[in-house]
Amino acid sequence: MSVEYIGLKEISGPLVILEGVKDASSEEMVEIQVEGEKRLGRIIEIRGGLCVVQVFEGTDGLSLTNTRTRLTGRPLEIPLSLEILGRTLNGIGQPIDGFGGIFPERRRDVNGHAINPVARRYPRNYIQTGISSIDGLTTLIRGQKLPIFSGSGIPHNQLAVQIVRQAKISGEENQNFAVVFAAMGVKHDVAEFFKTSFRRSGVLDRVLMFLNLANDPVVERIVTPRAALTAAEYLAFEHHMHVLVILTDMTSYAEALREISSSKGEIPSRKGYPGYLYSDLASIYERAGMLDDREGSITQIPILTMPNDDITHPVPDLTGYITEGQVVLERTLSQKGIYPPVSVLPSLSRLMKDGIGEGYTREDHPQVANQLFSSYARVQEVRALASVIGEDELSDLDKQYMEFGQSFESEFLQQSIDEERDIEHTLDLGWMLLGLLPREELDRVSDDILNKYYHDNDSEGGGLQSWT
Amino acid sequence: MIKNTQGMIYGINGPVIRVRGNNRLKMLEMVLVGDEKLIGEVIRVDRDEAIVQVYESTAGLKPGEPVISTGKPLSVMLGPGIIGNIFDGIQRPLVKIREKSGEFIRRGMSVTQLELDRKWPVKMLVKAGDRVEPGTKIAEVQETEVVKHFVLVPPDIRGEVIDVAKDGEYTLCQPILKIQCGPSEKEVTMVQEWPVRKPRPYRSRLELNKPLVTGQRVIDTLFPIAKGGAAAIPGGFGTGKTMTQHQLAKWSNADIIVYVGCGERGNEITEVLEDFPKLIDPRNNQSLMKRTVLIANTSNMPVAAREASIYTGITLAEFYRDMGYDVAVMADSTSRWAEALREISGRLEEMPAEEGFPAYLPSRLSEFYERAGMVENLNDTKGSISIIGAVSPQGGDFSEPVTQNTKRFIRCFWALDKQLAYTRHYPAINWASSYSEYFEDCQDWYREKTDGTFSTKRAELLRILQEESKLLEIVKLIGSDILPDEQKLVLEIAKVIRLGFLQQNAYHENDTYVPVMKQLKMMETILELYAGAKRLVQRSIPVSVIRKTGILDEVIRMKYTLDNEHLSGFDRLVDKIHETLDQIGRDYQVRERKGLE
Numbered sequence A: 001m002s003v004e005y006i007g008l009k010e011i012s013g014p015l016v017i018l019e020g021v022k023d024a025s026s027e028e029m030v031e032i033q034v035e036g037e038k039r040l041g042r043i044i045e046i047r048g049g050l051c052v053v054q055v056f057e058g059t060d061g062l063s064l065t066n067t068r069t070r071l072t073g074r075p076l077e078i079p080l081s082l083e084i085l086g087r088t089l090n091g092i093g094q095p096i097d098g099f100g101g102i103f104p105e106r107r108r109d110v111n112g113h114a115i116n117p118v119a120r121r122y123p124r125n126y127i128q129t130g131i132s133s134i135d136g137l138t139t140l141i142r143g144q145k146l147p148i149f150s151g152s153g154i155p156h157n158q159l160a161v162q163i164v165r166q167a168k169i170s171g172e173e174n175q176n177f178a179v180v181f182a183a184m185g186v187k188h189d190v191a192e193f194f195k196t197s198f199r200r201s202g203v204l205d206r207v208l209m210f211l212n213l214a215n216d217p218v219v220e221r222i223v224t225p226r227a228a229l230t231a232a233e234y235l236a237f238e239h240h241m242h243v244l245v246i247l248t249d250m251t252s253y254a255e256a257l258r259e260i261s262s263s264k265g266e267i268p269s270r271k272g273y274p275g276y277l278y279s280d281l282a283s284i285y286e287r288a289g290m291l292d293d294r295e296g297s298i299t300q301i302p303i304l305t306m307p308n309d310d311i312t313h314p315v316p317d318l319t320g321y322i323t324e325g326q327v328v329l330e331r332t333l334s335q336k337g338i339y340p341p342v343s344v345l346p347s348l349s350r351l352m353k354d355g356i357g358e359g360y361t362r363e364d365h366p367q368v369a370n371q372l373f374s375s376y377a378r379v380q381e382v383r384a385l386a387s388v389i390g391e392d393e394l395s396d397l398d399k400q401y402m403e404f405g406q407s408f409e410s411e412f413l414q415q416s417i418d419e420e421r422d423i424e425h426t427l428d429l430g431w432m433l434l435g436l437l438p439r440e441e442l443d444r445v446s447d448d449i450l451n452k453y454y455h456d457n458d459s460e461g462g463g464l465q466s467w468t
Numbered sequence B: 001m002i003k004n005t006q007g008m009i010y011g012i013n014g015p016v017i018r019v020r021g022n023n024r025l026k027m028l029e030m031v032l033v034g035d036e037k038l039i040g041e042v043i044r045v046d047r048d049e050a051i052v053q054v055y056e057s058t059a060g061l062k063p064g065e066p067v068i069s070t071g072k073p074l075s076v077m078l079g080p081g082i083i084g085n086i087f088d089g090i091q092r093p094l095v096k097i098r099e100k101s102g103e104f105i106r107r108g109m110s111v112t113q114l115e116l117d118r119k120w121p122v123k124m125l126v127k128a129g130d131r132v133e134p135g136t137k138i139a140e141v142q143e144t145e146v147v148k149h150f151v152l153v154p155p156d157i158r159g160e161v162i163d164v165a166k167d168g169e170y171t172l173c174q175p176i177l178k179i180q181c182g183p184s185e186k187e188v189t190m191v192q193e194w195p196v197r198k199p200r201p202y203r204s205r206l207e208l209n210k211p212l213v214t215g216q217r218v219i220d221t222l223f224p225i226a227k228g229g230a231a232a233i234p235g236g237f238g239t240g241k242t243m244t245q246h247q248l249a250k251w252s253n254a255d256i257i258v259y260v261g262c263g264e265r266g267n268e269i270t271e272v273l274e275d276f277p278k279l280i281d282p283r284n285n286q287s288l289m290k291r292t293v294l295i296a297n298t299s300n301m302p303v304a305a306r307e308a309s310i311y312t313g314i315t316l317a318e319f320y321r322d323m324g325y326d327v328a329v330m331a332d333s334t335s336r337w338a339e340a341l342r343e344i345s346g347r348l349e350e351m352p353a354e355e356g357f358p359a360y361l362p363s364r365l366s367e368f369y370e371r372a373g374m375v376e377n378l379n380d381t382k383g384s385i386s387i388i389g390a391v392s393p394q395g396g397d398f399s400e401p402v403t404q405n406t407k408r409f410i411r412c413f414w415a416l417d418k419q420l421a422y423t424r425h426y427p428a429i430n431w432a433s434s435y436s437e438y439f440e441d442c443q444d445w446y447r448e449k450t451d452g453t454f455s456t457k458r459a460e461l462l463r464i465l466q467e468e469s470k471l472l473e474i475v476k477l478i479g480s481d482i483l484p485d486e487q488k489l490v491l492e493i494a495k496v497i498r499l500g501f502l503q504q505n506a507y508h509e510n511d512t513y514v515p516v517m518k519q520l521k522m523m524e525t526i527l528e529l530y531a532g533a534k535r536l537v538q539r540s541i542p543v544s545v546i547r548k549t550g551i552l553d554e555v556i557r558m559k560y561t562l563d564n565e566h567l568s569g570f571d572r573l574v575d576k577i578h579e580t581l582d583q584i585g586r587d588y589q590v591r592e593r594k595g596l597e
């Protein structure tokens, strides 16, 4: 236990190599003393007596001779108790808010364990966010992992905060909820924005923050989402809370992973990211969900910025392959001044089908959503055509689509940052817009639903043009 | 413990460990790693070191811990109790793991693959004095309400039966047969072990000539997969791979379904576990779970076991094929399996080929898809394995190595299209870039089962769709207004085909599964509409007039409004089409005459 290893064999980026080590175990934590300062590291590879160690606080100031390293005999764990709510911790779970240490009820390994698929409960409860584009078209379900794909300069943080503030679970009191917020490589003012917003909406004492800011060490960043999810699992599955986890920015996280991978000399796959990026991201995202014999839930909203707004970039791409849908934000909408700039067509909530419609939201919801998607897709085609032949040359029907598209963006998508619309309101709005189109165009809606909800908004439609 | 069967851990790098001190380890041998006896497999043997991939988390392992050799390759246990069950990638039953370790999977759980002390009612099929060969059916066991399980003579035993158990209840380990096998006597039980990486033997391959009927129109009609065939379903995220696989697992007319969730979501497995027991198979009124076995290695479970899960699945499938069943294997997603290969290969510091994938990726893929086929079994029965592999191309780009290499080994390709998915056209199978070579193989079946016109109608449908895509190119540039009416009609009919035929609503009770006869009727109706409308258009009646009558919409809705089994509704619909069109024709004549006056 108390053996100290003096000096290092090699230092490479955030990694150091120890030599002649006995009794080290894979993923064990080590403490490195360097000139009176203590740093933490984790063993990531062992070969005989050689150990490769990731140093959380970075390797600056380390030399081959100025360190003394001690094995701790334990994996990376964080202390947990109910008192963590309201606290601010660094990326590896140490308090940085000046309120002293956490008296742990228990300690947990940050890597967690995979939920046995036979022990999961399929998520079905819909969460009303009060945001039309989300509630109406990409409904969030409790226990879902639904990321926001964004770009730099697009107001994804505002959207996340609005979701946290307005999220309501239908028909149940909202007492037992908590927010776990993990910042990875974001700027100080972004973290501050979240904190202020949480304070303003009066939820700060139910929020646990993990901050690994842009100038904090990258190795710590690898642990941050895991520490956050370990805390979330503790709150959800031991204290039956409904936990919303916000992870931002997953792109910085993946870049940290890439940096460490390249210092290890690993063979890269696409864009220099390691071949195991998918598995690594999955080990984070799959920690959302519910268990069939416990009350709590973990809902994840990871936020990521798409480099170059490119949705095929490995980080959004692999994320999309793991999460249960995605809310995509679009720069052109944002530039038009539309908030939230949700790009409807590529956005999707895969779990919504089981949490909407009769008995959940309203009977017409699935069909309205489907129709709005499909009509708005048609708008894109018409716009492309209009840009070629000019708007005036469009057929009457196409002109109606143009109008529908306009109104859809300015009335359905657009809402203010503190505007909360309930689901009825959102769906009625949908019908109002569909009323701009002739009834025959609504091919995704059944007759009885049309009879009940459709009203023609277009005064001159119908009879006049009839041929006979 | 015997010394020379034991080595020790020397190095640890994620799921890959280096073992020293035992130079007798064999390639692909199963080993027990560390004090907790984690299951691993030898994947490389060098002069003084062997490399083992471990099927569980290696966190906390230390150099010096023992590595025990088992002398046998990674194997599955074959016997009653497989169907209806859910296993992890190396055939450990997840329900048992839960009983031992709770909601979260801990490692080092030793659980037997099948329940060894459960008693099964056995009916013997052979008597003393019979000669039995490998594969001979010696007994039958009602494994579930729908699956009759045949106990087969293992592939290495043949001879004369000298003793037979009485019909009755037996556990898996109790001998039910004694065979004089050369000079020695062999006892046979209901279980046998089989190494997952080795295909089970059969007598010969047969040609493929029957489709695996799926009830999905775009598949059965346009791009069918034959029983014994292999299909790939590639698509970017959210385009519908899993939904399609689930639909096929639910409705295809295989006897047994092996569903391998390979590196995908936990909730999708949960969904199957919740849905399938409740869904009723129309063919036997029993729950679908009673013909299904699930292999689940979700994306957060250990990577090496993900690699094994595909082989575990296909070996279980071969076992039921050997009994004479048609088995369908769904593998979602083969890309995750390929990535597991890449990850392990990277840790071995092998020379990578394309995009970091190992150079042996193509050969592994071909070995897997080659295990599909329609065969004559050793016991003269016929059985088949159809493989449907999902592919998740990076960036949705089909030119990446897994999609490209898979294409070489399959003959049916369902290309999922992001644009179609964006507009919620499901299933988002692109009719222009998908293909199936099996339609030709199954011609006779289509001719016999339907009225002989199937393939001409199908060709006509495809032709209209093709013409549409040409016309749409023009429309994109100049709008549809200036097209002549005959071409406008093509666009309208193509729309009817897309919305009314190709789109199929998996969530609609009536539409989720559609018999081939109804598919034919639907095609017929659409083509009837086209022919009638074309005659009007040729008399210069504008398409807009036909559109106004609502008859197009009515045809589009036929999938919902007309029954799946009683097809007389189609005659009425066709009558109505004729009436409507005739009426337009008459009105037009009147008008023309008035115009003349």
Ligand SMILES: Nc1ncnc2c1ncn2[C@@H]1O[C@H](COP(=O)(O)OP(=O)(O)OP(=O)(O)O)[C@@H](O)[C@H]1O
Pocket (backbone or CB within 6 Å): A320, A321, A322, A349, A350, A351, A353, B235, B236, B237, B238, B239, B240, B241, B242, B243, B244, B264, B392, B426, B427, B428, B504, B505, B506, B507
């Ligand atoms: N046939 C269908 N009918 C109705 N909806 C569908 C159909 N196919 C796909 N969808 C919709 O698309 C969503 C995504 O489909 P699915 O989960 O099958 O995608 P996937 O290709 O497996 O994606 P991934 O690669 O990320 O796993 C579904 O949740 C559903 O909303």
Ligand SMILES: [Mg+2]
Pocket (backbone or CB within 6 Å): B241, B242, B243, B264, B332
């Ligand atoms: Mg899928």
